[in-house]
Amino acid sequence: MFGLVSIVLAVIQLQVSFAAGDTDYANKTPVELFQEYIRINTTTHNDLTPAVDFWKALANAAGVPINVIEIVQGYPIVVLKWAGTDSSLPSIMLNSHMDVVPADIEDGWAYDPFSGHIDENGVIYGRGTQDMKSVSIQYYEALRRLKENNVQFLRDVYMTLMPDEEVGAENGMIQFVKTAEFKAMNVGIELDEGTSYPLPVAPLFYQDKVVWQIQVDCHGVAAHGSTFPATNETATGKCRNVIDRFFAFRDEQFAIANASPTEAESYTSVNLNRLSGGTANNVIPSRVSLVFDIRLGTKVNEENFDNLIHKFIDESGENITVTYISKNQQSPATIANSSNPYFQAIACATKxxxxxxxxxxxxxxxxxxxxxxAGYPAFGFSPMPNTELLLHSVNERLAVSTFTNGITVYKAIINNLANIPGSETAEDGRVYLLTTAT
Ligand SMILES: [Zn+2]
Structure with missing residues (x-):
């Protein structure tokens, strides 16, 4: 994570209409483009220049303008634009992220994770095949084919590519939504990543859970290991009280999750992920720290939950402090029924x-x-039905047939979204958002 200090170091904008690329991308098949993109190692915090150059060449091949916005140095945001006939209407934003999580062949990969190898069963291997370089190329190919078929868009369609989704977007989307460039796009609906799914369906994310991470420091008597203070006066004894309370809550939430595992909105996950303290085997430690990772259920009221955390701490003893490492704001839900014309357009297209x-x-x-x-409706969707969940996994892979089918899916979705009549959508997208916390 990067602190605020490094933010807004530089805002560099490059308007590039013709990028000189030595690769003839215009004549490559979508599968070849997908392989080329996988071969660019875009592990988060790597230099993204080769990926930006790749997109400049693709924009050039498609004959569309590209904008590279660098709000934080080293973290470029790429925007390609397919202009519609009425740019005054809210636009369609097709977002994906360029970065991928680390991968190393030593971890047990069957093939080099940055080779884009296709095996004898027609399966393409590589980091980013599911998360989410497939989607970026599918958006692009769908747009290119629609243009080749002389399909005219009513609304502007943008492809945006982010630099650091995998580490929380501090230098990417969080900054981008605050810019004049983003505001000028007048976004009606944003499409973002979804997930693969082992059954013949594709999940459509309409809301995300938020992350809270807290560090609890328990302070107690420090003494020689041979002394015998009361349990509740030791740092470890206080930690036990803290853990007991959080784990009792965890057990309740686990029961809810276990009863309906596909309804992630209904439970709050709590995991104790780090424990630290102690200096020597024969010294009672004066301080022990615990770090909890918590993903709030979408109906949880943040203030009430905050109070619950403090209640657990207060009940656990004296001299216990809590520090918030991250405390994201609950995000609203995008309405996912026929009253939302953007949802309706997606539902019709997928059908x-x-x-x-x-x-x-x-x-x-x-x-x-x-x-x-930021006040704009968004759905997460990746057309990967009947596909094993391998995002961030060793041997992340995708059937070539699933990849190419996805282009057809996006052709239908983009065509429908980009041609929703102006009279059918509200000027202010907030009407398609709901706050679900109670
Ligand atoms: Zn992703």
């Missing part, structure tokens, strides 16, 4: 191409939450 969508809240979170928090 038309025979893919079943399932509106859900994921257990984790994506860049879409920052867009919803």
């Amino acid at each position: 038309q191409v025979g893919i079943q969508i399932l509106p859900v809240v994921p257990p984790g979170s994506t860049d879409a939450r920052h867009v919803r928090n």
